[in-house]
Amino acid sequence: MPNLTINGRAVRVAAGKTILDACRAAEIYVPTLCDDPQLKPYGACRLCLVRVDGMRGLPSACTTPAEEGMAVTTDDDEILEVRQWTTRLLLADHPLDCLTCEQCGVCQLQEVVEYIGVRDRVLRPMTRSAKVDMSNACFSVDMEKCILCGLCVRACDEIQNLGAIDLVRRGFDSAVEPFGGGPIMGSICESCGECVERCPTGALAPRRYLKPEREVSSVCPYCGTGCRIMLGARGDTLVSARGDADSPVSRGRLCVKGRFGSFEFVTHPDRITAPLIRQGEDFREASWEEALALVVERLKGYRGAVFGGLSSAKVCNEDNYVFQKFVRAVMGTNNIDHCARLCHSSTVAGLRQSFGSGAMTNPADDLLDAEVILVTGSNTTENHPIIGLKIREAVARGAKLILFDPRRIQLSEIATLWARQWPGTDVAWINGLLHVIIRDGLMNTEFVQSRTEGFEAVEHVVAAYTPERVAEITGVAAETIAEAARLYATAERAAIVYSMGITQHVTGTDNVRSLANLALITGHIGKPGTGVNPLRGQSNVQGSCDMGALPNFYPGYQQVGDDAVRAKFEQAWGTPLSPNDGLTVTEMLPAILDGKVKALYIMGENPVLSDADISHVEEALGQLEFLVVQDIFLTETARFADVVLPASSYAERDGTYTNTERRVQLTSPVVRPPGQTRRDWEIICEISTALGYPMAYASSAEIMDEMRALTPFYAGISHARLEAGEQIHWPCLSDEHPGTPILHREKFSRGLGQFHPAEFIPADEQTDADFPIVLTTGRVLEHYHTGTMTRRSQGLDGLVPGPFVEVNDGDARKLRLRDGDRVRVSSRRGSIVLPARVGRRVDTGVLFIPFHFWEAAANVLTNPATDPTSKIPEFKVCAVRMERARN
């Protein structure tokens, strides 16, 4: 802890800090334009020059370590003279369009000029003409305003670990450019905006931004990472978003969606602000009284198994709790499910069987401690970008990355080993790895003996999966299989990260359990830097499962079929409950067609785009006798509804979200709900009360309290603790319990870890002469789910304005396709027309289509065949054909 004096004042700072840090600690202003506490010292702007007794010249405060006994002067005539000339130089190199500049008022150059006190323009302007690059829909690039502080380049390198931009050329011609020059959109830029956030001038400026009056911390409404966002508002309008540097999840980082697409949709004119009642083909606005009366009146006739409820992974735990309680206690059925069925139901099933808990075993920051990271079926940098950053950071620090993915994704570029398995062959390659581990004596025998059971069955099955045989099935070279096994097994700490590339198969549960086998056989679980980590897809998908928005579980994965459990809930809720497991979402639709389910209440879901085989879904919705949809927009699904109820968005309500690493986070409202919109749980409570089951909560905290009283592993998680800033991962068994970042430390939730053997089973639908190509689906960085929110962000929609199909350039050549040509892709279930994106992201014989776009919905094509255990459809593999489309 060096002691130094600054301008005669004694200052004490932590070891390893710079003079500038010390000045900041002492609240002494030193002008700077290139320093950022999150980035390494750089020393380029030369404005923080100070005098240090005994040192030659004027060292820069931002780069000079603070040392014991230093005497620092931050201002004197000579320092001022140098700073003034440096500032004059900057001004001579800067356009003078301050009043019309995006950065006006928040420009740091203005601030520094003001402090240093340059009021003249004695130097001749140095003309540096550059065209404004407007290629990126989220931000503009104006190199005329660039002062080359390097913050953007360093943020891209050090924070984003990408290096999409760099300094090029020398001298006055120095500039920041993407590789090879050209517009930023032609580069590998991920539009995360870390650069924009830091740009001190208007060189990198968001296209839509107003200086906020106030900022409130919230949780990003998109993926399951749970990054915290400082949402900025003016009155009731959201005008800005930036990362919340205090958040341990994201440390201020955000991806393109969080930074540029998290606030615009909230005040979008498409928001439904009043209840709507069907009138022929259309809707009419109605009062709450009328709409609720109609809903209550109709629902009275559909109690029991004819009713189904779809909850939402985008609403808070409290909303989910109330909704499932409503379905179970009021409507008298366990027909409650939500879209987790479509993404990680196989995880919930599989990991529960293997470990006793179906969630991420370790927190995301653990990846930074891993020696080896095995990523499979997760396009992490696009779908969980901030977790992707942690993987990139780990690799930059020296971790080895093993990637099994049929597509050439961004992680392929940094992977130590990238294997391109044929879609739908995951059990085979995992068995191959297990085979090599056993064969080469790389297993953790002690762990297997003391902590697991069922190993022999696996040993028996994988004996047949020699690398050579695996190579035949998967297309991955035998040596690669062996090398991957060696890398994973011999590491001190190895973590597995996976996502829907593993889960969305008819063998989804097998896939998950096989990955669990890998962790069990090597003992890479229950310790920092290890684990089996499914990345959950939506902001509260973990929470909605935890809250029991599932047909077979009450909150906290308490079995519906368990009499004792049911008795507990019957007592708590004061009503008898159905002992039978309800229908999954994938079962409900056929049940509708069979006439078994007649009424549906959908809260914040859009199955018309998100479920497999859309025409089938549409047919089912059309057959319903009564459909209520509660949402913030008139979604594709809402169009089928009899009544549409306007809900509040994430920025307009309080509540808790549980992110993918089981961390529970509380948010508070930023703006008032627009129009007549209401919080989801309030709407449900009113309906419930009207239906004769009074539900009245004074606040969402009260809901939380009721829930945790019934849910042991949430027992200690209260709004009060979260408000106090505690970071709690469930299980948290009491108010004193600190939470459990790492699961299965001493023992597995189920006791011993259970090995589950799996034989390779081919995908449900195989290619043939008519449908010779394999289609796989997924998401892109810039959009989220069915696009309800992201496509209402001009920035995000501008970045990826429409659907496309990724085609291998070899396949494209055969059809004489050029990039952008329109093609028709057809499966046995339907066909869509969309432009081709030709490249090498997919292998020959494989197509990829993101499912966000209603214009060419990928799920028109997908196969509704499901995994027998978890009922998850096989989104990742179906057989299609492709032909040129006429324009």
Next chain:
Amino acid sequence: MTRLADRAKLEDLRGRLVSAFDADKRRLFVCMGTGCRACGGDEVLDGLEGALKGAGLDEQVEVVKTGCRGFCENGALVTAQPSGTLYCRVGRDDVDDIVAKTVARGEVVEHLVYRAPAGIGVPSGPVVPREKDIPFYRHQQRIVLGMNDRIDPTRIEDYIREGGYAGLAKALFDMEPEGIIDEVSRSGLRGRGGGGFPTGRKWMFCRAAEGDAKYVICNADEGDPGAFMDRSLLEGNPHAVLEGMAIGARAIGARQGYIYIRAEYPLAIERLRIAIEQMRACGLLGDNILGSDFSFDIVIKEGAGAFVCGEETALIASIEGSRGMPTSRPPFPAVKGLYGKPTNINNVETWGNVPHIVNRGAEVYAALGTEDSKGTKIFSLVGQVNNTGLVEVPMGMTLRQLVYEVGGGIKNGRQFKAVQSGGPSGGCLPVEMMHLPIDYESLADAGAIMGSGGLVVMDETTCMVDLARYFVTFTQNESCGKCVPCRLGTQQMRMILDDICEGHGTEESITQLERLGESVRMGSLCGLGQTAPNPVLTTIKYFRDEYLAHVREKRCPAGVCEKLFVATCSNRCPSDVDIPAYLSLIAEGRAEEALRSHMDRNPLPSVCARVCPHPCEMRCRRETMDRPVAIRAVKRFMVDAVDRVEVSVETRPEEERRRVAVIGAGPAGLTAAFYLRRLGHEVTVYEAMPEAGGMLRYGIPSYRLPREELERDIARITDVGVNIVYDTAIGKQLSLSRLRKQYDAVFLGSGAWADATMGVPGEKGAGVASGIEFLKLVEIGQMERLAGNVVIVGGGNTAMDAARTALRLGASSVTVVYRRTREEMPVEPDEVTEALEEGVKFEFLVAPVEILRDRRKSLSGIRLQRMRLGEFDSGGRRRPIPIEDGFVEIPAAHVIRAIGQNPILPRGGPPVSNRGRIVVDQFTLATETEGVFSGGDAVLGPATAIEAIAHGRRAAEAIERYLCPDRAARFPWNAPRTLDTAFDPSAPPANTPRREAPKLDPAMRRNNFVEVELTLSPEQARLEAGRCLRCDFGKLLVSRDEV
């Protein structure tokens, strides 16, 4: 090559190599440095080998390929041993001569031997066959480059034979790491890359730093323009550098070394690769070197040649694969360097010194050099110097010695102007700094730096503003762009310098450069930016006048800044006569227009056609083709062809007309009067003598300037209405104070009429006169005959005029005595030639000590002391030094001293300098007395007519501005030129040879005062004028009126 398992094996090998080497064997050493190879060294090598084989001598005579010998200017170089004869500029065709004469018969091939450069009036210098006698080599002390002349850099055996790797062996087996560092510290070795940080201390820091791995790096990213020290050392003796690195690694505790070298040095890289392979094969690199526990390896990293990578931290970033950008220090590389490990970086030359120090001991090394700068330093001496090349000299040698003794002085007899030391990071030092010893502190104190050793010598044709612009452009282009002061400051400085060079600068521009430069120096992150302003700041410091000429007069004295002059010839003319204009008019037969153009700049064309030393011709670009245009001869034709010419005289309204008095009807006064009159003022000239012309009439004999020609020029001046009052001298009939009251302004052009005395016994008395006095007497007819022996003392124009006049008056002999040699004489070389033709005798290297008189006190002779030439003085001439007891006496009846003149100044006149000259503002010629201006010899001391004329016009312009400050100054003679002569820029230049004006035969002229020089015929004049290349064509000038 066998692996040397231990130290004894190395010494065994060395012993065998030495005993097998026959020093007396005939050998031809052929330089294979980049320079000599570019001059055809490869062909010479092949040719020699072939020729020796052909002559059956290939067994007896060995051909050795060596590295750079430094004398690259004279490549390809071949040295014949054992005689030590150096052959210069050897081509393929010379090979047979060398083999036939030198190898076979031991003779010297005359035409290949070094010849000292020609001096003024000396067509060629002495011949120096032996390498070690050549001045270029004689003054050097080659320690680091020492082996370059005798080893083949691709043969490790040669290096070992000459003592190579003994230092490493000593460091491994006889010394502890601390001991090595101590030895290097005591040697006083400092970083040769330019910083001058003590090498031992640097090593100690790195040794003391904690780290599991450490690195040593050799910085071979030599980037100064014109510098090639490192390249030559690596090409010529790579092992010395590698051995130095190994010793350093052992001292520091490093196991891995890197050589960061620019890819533009392919030959150096190749030689390094070969050397490293040989080291490995011999067990001198790799694990357990020479059987010791020391293991070390070296990797070559090729850089893309970025100047900023000379900066340690940028170099490290580049090796690590990042953009070569420096980072702030601390942390220093010694603590946190390559890959975050302690790292020691030294320059090639620094490493090259190490084996010598370890081998010979610190004391031997420290015996060379100065108190704080030890050893030698290698320089690449380039620019306008006779001997360019690579030199190694002991620290402490003066810049003057380096330039004049090693470098052989300035090319083409031009004037030394400045030396740039340290490249773009260094500074420009003027002639006043030439006494500085070469050491780190002296150079730094003067504003320059030692740098890595680039030394660029510049003469009068270099514009210092342009030079500063060149260097700042270089640093601007090489700036990594990271920090603001460097990236933008150098650009802004360049823009300001552009402004100045293009005529848009003001005095504020200079102030801005100084303040900005200082801020860039203080504010920049790394050495590149911190030193980038040096060339700008030092040129302003030492050459401010030149900057002022650019901003105040829109004039580039050196004739470099294109927008500021019509052509180099006219720019060189002190009075800026538009030479291309009158040449092109003459070429078209338009003599009257030509003369009118001339009158706009110089109203004394007849005078100048005869007596002007025509400096214009020295800057005629035609010289690069064949020979300069005979400008003065064409002018002579012009004035002979046209008698009178109309010039414009402004008619001013009464209220704007002023009265000006001019004192002295010499060239300065007449010119000032002429131009003031043309502006419409009333001008009265007061002349002390009965006739006008001043020194032109009374100081220049009529055989050079016929009086009727002088009259013609004067008549043109009086024709415009200039009134001359004769026999009216200031201080006698006139007083300055009264004139100041009577007139609105006064121009003082009273000349320099007082002569300097020799100050020797016997000087006072009959028979001794001053040259000026003598010529005046002749002019006014008071001396018509002169008998007996005449001795003239001096070497200037007056001495020559007096000598030739004395001869014409009938002297029986005329001897000119001069204390230096003919080369140093200030007189025009032509004059000496003409004097010799007429029979004047010369005695050089003698100085008068006594005027001898007989008992009757009449003059009998002169006693002279013999002199020799010593050190160079600041003007680049050798100083004469008396030789003790060396005396000579010459009988003489008359002694005329012509060793200098001084102004005679009126009482109550303006303040004068300690040299007795009137102090004026150099641009306005205003004296410190209000309303009084002065010019000509009164200000300059004895100078040329054209300089006085230039002053006259300059004064006229300044007086106009002084008299009418509210009136926008517009001078008709400065109006934009409209020249309608035909010129076809695409046509080839006229192919006619230079045509000099004919001269009277010496026999015809030595007894009379008939004009010596004759004139060209009209046809000849047209042809000669047509030789002009018209450098002025298409040029748009900045108006000089906008000052």
